[in-house]
Amino acid sequence: MKIVVCIKQVPSRDSVLRVNTAGTWIQDSDLTYEINEPDAYALEEGLQLKEKHGGEVVALCAGPAGAAQTIREALAKGADRALHIEEANLAAYDPLSLARLIAAALATEKPDLVLTGLQSDDLGYGQTGVILAQLLGLPHATIIMQVEKQDGGIRVKRELEDGWFQHVEMPVPALLTIQSGINKLRYATLMGIKKAKTKEVKRLTAAELGVAPAAAIRFERVYLPEKSKHTQILEGLPKEAAVKLVEKLKFEARVL
């Protein structure tokens, strides 16, 4: 099975975020980055499917030059090679034009399976995979918790709301968006890190792929959300705050 896994680099989870001076995005000059968590699960699923059924895992990442670090980590974990769509200004692309960029990069790859995380932790559209499936003309399923190979295709377990699931069968090639928790993530081994240095990373640009940025939706203003509730912050050392909280719960909220 030839599997392409789309991964994205996002600001580290514990980043302190500030709005930039133009109010159009965050101040991103001093941030550290990591792989988008659902994409890490998608990569792991790709690696496990390869281990079971043979084939190849190709990591694909659209992002600035700095995304090379996330790509190297994917290679160190076991991806065979990578495609890096090097684009400094991803913000100029709406979800549709970004998916067009990825679709163009996959034109010559002809994978059996394309995997993505179900959504990104930064923009959170939850759309790139589904749009990509439509552009590539592939059947798809989203929020997947299990992938099994069967005659003529795959059988997947789709997560629904309130603890419900559904199995869905489909032919390959197909695209799946993967839910966090589908598997147990591996760490890169020392050997893996060493081998990653020799693996192929093919760099592509938007110009080479013939895709121009487009923005059918436009960010007018980015800002910190206003609080919907008035939160009483209980100050002081841990013990003082704990004393205050017990007092509040007992006499104000009357829940103790």
Next chain:
Amino acid sequence: MSILAILEQRAGAWHRMSWETLAAAQQLGADLGQPVRAAVAGDEVSTPAAELSAKQLERVYAVEHALLANYTPDGYTAALEQLIAAAQPQVVLFPHTYQVRDFAPKLATALGRVLVSDVVAHRVDGGAPVLVRQLFQGKMNVDVRFAGGPPFFASVQAGAYRADKVVAGSATVERFVPELTAAAIRTKPLELFRESQRAVDLTAAEIIVSVGRGIKEAENIPIVQKLADVLGAELAASRPICDNGWLPMERQVGSSGQTVSPKLYLAVGISGAIQHLVGMKGSKTIVAINKDAEAPIFEVADYGIVGDLFQVVPALVEEIQKAKG
């Protein structure tokens, strides 16, 4: 031009977010000065369509076809593409359900449009809709405008609009039968199922202590278990804790777990991603303990302690023990 709300039902049972989306559509319609239409799809939807006909709507579309009996992204996309071509709406609204997430981006792409997903609020400025959505798991908001032409697509987040604000009225029902072929539906959906009978019913708990990523590792779970014990509370968790296997999946609160509304909900080391908030924001009293003062959990909390949970929780255990004598 009109607003078209595409709502969700399964086997005649409404998805609860359908009414919230209908309320959003009516409010947007009023703000834009446009009539609102609603659509519901399935193999036979006369009952839900009749229910919609008692709301303030210009028209109700009963989108019916045998191939829509079970949801498939191919079937729904093809059917709704035809409906949109016939209805010519300016704005198409969906509830941001798991099913909508599965097909709405495909539908928008088929029409060369971009869906604004997971909208929490709207306003109208210069005669055009401006939609508010969240970034960075709720840490930031962004106002979004459509730059291209209509139809504009958007999905509405759970709890963003109130279902009880839907305005009653009367509307005619129009049956819309799309042209669909079985061969064009590539996925085969099987029966819905649940993993097992839930051993833990968090919805019955009066007090819940819920733990998130801030706990750092499985070995630290006893710290919050102790807090739950002294409070006589059930221990619950946000999704990442269950993903890692530190607590069983049946203790998960949030959109993919249980929805709870206890008297007291203590969120410990939980940042408050929307997937978690939708599962607990109905709690009577919410306490948040988190080291990040900017964490979205503080937006829904009544009481907050900004600090290190490894110091705050043991102190709290001690004070509760004292208070309970």
